[in-house]
Amino acid sequence: MVEVFDIALLGFMAVLAVAIARLRNLFAIVVMSGFYSLMSASMFVILDAVDVAFTEAAVGGVATVIMLGTLLLTTKEEKKIERWSPWPLIAVVATGGLLVYGTLDMPRYGDPNAPIHKHVAPRYIEDSPNEVGVPNMVTSVLASYRGYDTLGETTVIFTAGIGLLLLLGSAFRTRPGEGGSS
Amino acid sequence: MSNQIILRVVAKLFIPFVLLFALYVQFHGDYGPGGGFQAGVIFASGFVLYALVWGIEEARKVAHPNVIQFCVALGVLLYAGTGVAGMLLGGNFLDYNVLQHDPVHGQHLGILLVELGVGITVAAVMVSTFYCFAGRGRR
Numbered sequence: 001m002v003e004v005f006d007i008a009l010l011g012f013m014a015v016l017a018v019a020i021a022r023l024r025n026l027f028a029i030v031v032m033s034g035f036y037s038l039m040s041a042s043m044f045v046i047l048d049a050v051d052v053a054f055t056e057a058a059v060g061g062v063a064t065v066i067m068l069g070t071l072l073l074t075t076k077e078e079k080k081i082e083r084w085s086p087w088p089l090i091a092v093v094a095t096g097g098l099l100v101y102g103t104l105d106m107p108r109y110g111d112p113n114a115p116i117h118k119h120v121a122p123r124y125i126e127d128s129p130n131e132v133g134v135p136n137m138v139t140s141v142l143a144s145y146r147g148y149d150t151l152g153e154t155t156v157i158f159t160a161g162i163g164l165l166l167l168l169g170s171a172f173r174t175r176p177g178e179g180g181s182s
Numbered sequence: 183m184s185n186q187i188i189l190r191v192v193a194k195l196f197i198p199f200v201l202l203f204a205l206y207v208q209f210h211g212d213y214g215p216g217g218g219f220q221a222g223v224i225f226a227s228g229f230v231l232y233a234l235v236w237g238i239e240e241a242r243k244v245a246h247p248n249v250i251q252f253c254v255a256l257g258v259l260l261y262a263g264t265g266v267a268g269m270l271l272g273g274n275f276l277d278y279n280v281l282q283h284d285p286v287h288g289q290h291l292g293i294l295l296v297e298l299g300v301g302i303t304v305a306a307v308m309v310s311t312f313y314c315f316a317g318r319g320r321r
Contacts, residue, residue: 050215058223069316133286143293147276161307168314
């Protein structure tokens, strides 16, 4: 039964991706990428990764709004392609083919004997209730066992924010149309 | 959009619940799905909704750019500070066991502070991203 949802969602995502690549209207593209993000959030729910699905749904929504805000600064239509070239298509198909080829060696989804389930995961699952005592094990792994990684992720977001403020800091402070000299 | 009465009324009703839900996600992340990343984005989306309906100038009065800029750094500092506090109390960096007398309580406190740090930084970066793009106006 779940396979039906998998195929339907993945098919939907493929259709959306092709549509986004073919469309020229930027507004439609932004809204479609919002749909795409919702589809991948649903996909994560089916994969039982609710925390990731939650993040994807929240970030996808805000990103769509920010992209719509950005549209105000640019044109409505993408530039027409003057000359059709096969190379982008070849590059995409080749990369996709390589990625699919790479998955052939991977263990089956949910295989309990997969290396990733043999490494540190059993230790986390067995000891997290006593050591950390937080019911949501994702949180205990994210914030405690893997605290360094999360600190790194937060620093990445911080760096992105600082970079944005350095590049567009004048718009951050002044009113629209006042100019960016302050 | 500020002259659209339906939008204004719905947004006014909606924003407190968005912010409350963000706080729920933030502090309930130990028990259910959620945590600092999700909560930060939801909290920021409350401000984005406010800015969309009342205009960015009004939003700047509520969440002043200086405060937002301060919060961008505050979250990371809170996170790293929790790690340093663990070091000062005799543990390793980001070792929460020593934060309180009982290791499990220490873990709870550490996770709470760390997630709060993540939430503050994510919310501030999201709001500043919106300010940066929406504040540029049509050129």
